Structure formats: C-alpha cells, structure tokens
Amino acid sequence: MEPQRRLVEPFxxxxxxxxxxxxxxxxxxxSEMRLLGERLSKFGWTVLGIRLSGHGTTPEQMAKSRWEDWAKDAEAGVKELRKSCHTVVGIGLxxxxxxxxxxxxxxxxxxxITMNAPMVLADRRTRYVQLIRPFATFVNKPDLSSSANKSEGTTAKVERFGYERIPVDGLISLNRAIRKVRRKLYEIxxxxxxxxxxxxxxxxxxxxxxxxxxxxxxxxxxLHWEKSGHILTLGPEREEVALKVDEFxxxxxxxRM
Incomplete structure (x- = not known):
C-alpha cells in the first residue's frame, strides 16, 4: 500500500x-520530523524537512542508496536554506x-541538535550484518514492542511512515558511516x-x-529524556522537546547577533 503522501513528502x-x-x-x-517542524514554524523559524534518498517509497528503492547519497541530500538542504537564512542549524533524529x-x-x-544519534546500535546483530550479506538482501526490524517502546504512544504509529524491512547494504553503509563520523567529531x-x-x-x-x-x-x-523511546520527536515528551529546540x-x- 502506498504511504500517505503527507507522511513522506518533504516540507x-x-x-x-x-x-x-x-x-x-x-x-x-x-513524517518523523513534521510535527517538530510545525512547532518550530509557529515559533517563527524557517524550517526545511528533507527526504533522504530511497526513503518514503519502498525498501527496494532504499536498497539502491547509501550513506554518500544521504550526505549529499543533507548538504543540498543546507545550500537551499542558505539562500534565505544567515544561520543554519542541523536538527536530526x-x-x-x-x-x-x-x-x-x-x-x-x-x-x-541531535536526537538519539547512533554511535552504538542497541541490537548487537546489526554490527555483524555484513556476515549475512551473501545470504540475504533485507532484514526485518527487531520487535520493539516492549513497554519502553510503547511509551512513544499511538501518535508515533499514526503520524510516522517507516520500513519494516531494512536493506542489508544500507545497514552496512550506516555502520561504516558511524565509524567515519565518530573519527571526525573532534572537528566540530x-x-x-x-x-x-x-x-x-x-x-x-x-x-x-x-x-x-x-x-x-x-x-x-x-539532555536526557526519561519517558520517550527512539522516536523522540513523536514521543510523550515531544512538546517539551520542541521547547528545548526553540530555546537553543x-x-x-x-x-550570533
């Protein structure tokens, strides 16, 4: 079934x-960022929510994209904002x-501003996904239906579109990117x-x-958030999160003035 257009379109x-x-x-x-974007817009900030290559379509489309593509998408977003803004802030989940x-x-x-940015993935199997590459093209997302994940509430289910199957090559690319970015953090x-x-x-x-x-x-x-799961932007503390972003x-x- 095709996802609702509003959930997957950039804004x-x-x-x-x-x-x-x-x-x-x-x-x-x-869709993970739209609610936050709407809040920030009401505060008066300029907001651009991008869609990364291969996302918001099908897992098969995502299988064709890699970290290098997603990095180019992010850099293009910065260039677009620079056309009208003297200051650009990256806000990522x-x-x-x-x-x-x-x-x-x-x-x-x-x-x-980062929200649950990965340096270590919780599921250890994701670190060894390269070993299954000869045998599988996709892996299913782990079942995160515990009480902790339920803290994200029905809002996350209603307002978010994501894949249940993940391309193995994409996950391998993500693991490599984590190591690459980690080595460059000292330059920030x-x-x-x-x-x-x-x-x-x-x-x-x-x-x-x-x-x-x-x-x-x-x-x-x-800042640590005690009541939210991974999708912090749609969790029970989402309004407080938006206020902290606005404060920053x-x-x-x-x-800068």
Whole structure:
C-alpha cells in the first residue's frame, strides 16, 4: 500500500533568517520530523524537512542508496536554506543526527541538535550484518514492542511512515558511516545540543556519552529524556522537546547577533 503522501513528502515552512534543517532517520521518512517542524514554524523559524534518498517509497528503492547519497541530500538542504537564512542549524533524529554531526564536522552549519544519534546500535546483530550479506538482501526490524517502546504512544504509529524491512547494504553503509563520523567529531566547532532517550531500544544510550567526549572544541549541552523511546520527536515528551529546540535556537541567534 502506498504511504500517505503527507507522511513522506518533504516540507518547507518560511520564517525568519534562522534556518532549521530537519533530517529524519534510517529507514524512516519526513513524517518523523513534521510535527517538530510545525512547532518550530509557529515559533517563527524557517524550517526545511528533507527526504533522504530511497526513503518514503519502498525498501527496494532504499536498497539502491547509501550513506554518500544521504550526505549529499543533507548538504543540498543546507545550500537551499542558505539562500534565505544567515544561520543554519542541523536538527536530526537517529541517523539524521549522525548526518547533522557530519555537516558540523565539515563546518557547513552554525549549530547542531541531535536526537538519539547512533554511535552504538542497541541490537548487537546489526554490527555483524555484513556476515549475512551473501545470504540475504533485507532484514526485518527487531520487535520493539516492549513497554519502553510503547511509551512513544499511538501518535508515533499514526503520524510516522517507516520500513519494516531494512536493506542489508544500507545497514552496512550506516555502520561504516558511524565509524567515519565518530573519527571526525573532534572537528566540530559550532554550538551543540545532544538529546538522548534513556528508554531507546534502537540506539544504545551510551552513544550520547561517546559523542559528548569526542567533541572537544566546544562543550555540548546534553539532555536526557526519561519517558520517550527512539522516536523522540513523536514521543510523550515531544512538546517539551520542541521547547528545548526553540530555546537553543534563541540562544544561538542571540549570540550570533
């Protein structure tokens, strides 16, 4: 069944001269970021929510894309925002957070907010997925139906589109990208806000500590969320998350004026 168009389409909300680049996660879609984008737009910020290559269509389409494609998508989003904004902030969920870290390590953005960005994936099997490459093209997502994941509530189910099957090659590419970005974190110089859900069953929460320690040129702000699962932007604390993002943007804008 074709996903609802609103869930998978990118979105662009004009606002002031501070641009927010919203980047969804691996195998997800812009639907993960739309609610946050709508909130930020009401606060007056310019918002661009991109759709990464191969996402929001079919797992077969995603199987044709790699980290290099997703990085190009993110860099193109920055260029688009630069047309009207003097400040651009990368705001990413999961792999979207990894992409935001990548952009920051290249000096392409002026601030960064990550939400459950991966340095260590919770499911150990994902680290050895290359071993099954000769035998499988796709793997099923692990069952995350525990009480911790249910904390994301019905909102996540209603408003989000993502794949239940994951391309093995895409997962291999993600694992390589995690290692690549990790080695470059020391190059980040812009203000950083790191968010991590303590009940995350997809990304090991130790990831935020690794990122914090590797970023040495600035002192990141770290926020832990106690009630949310992996999809922090649609979880029970989503409104508080939006307020903290707005607070970060206001302080960043004030300091740059």
């Amino acid at each position: 662009n909300f004009p606002g002031n001269r501070v641009g927010c680049l919203l980047i969804h996660g691996f195998s997800g879609s812009p 999961s792999m979207g957070g990894l992409l935001a870290l990548h952009l920051a390590s290249l000096g392409l953005i002026d601030g960064i 110089k812009c203000p950083v806000l790191l968010m991590q859900s303590t009940k995350d069953l997809t990304v090991n929460p130790v990831s935020v500590q690794i990122i914090m320690k590797k970023i040495q040129q600035v002192k990141p702000v770290v 943007l206001r302080e960043l804008n004030h300091n």
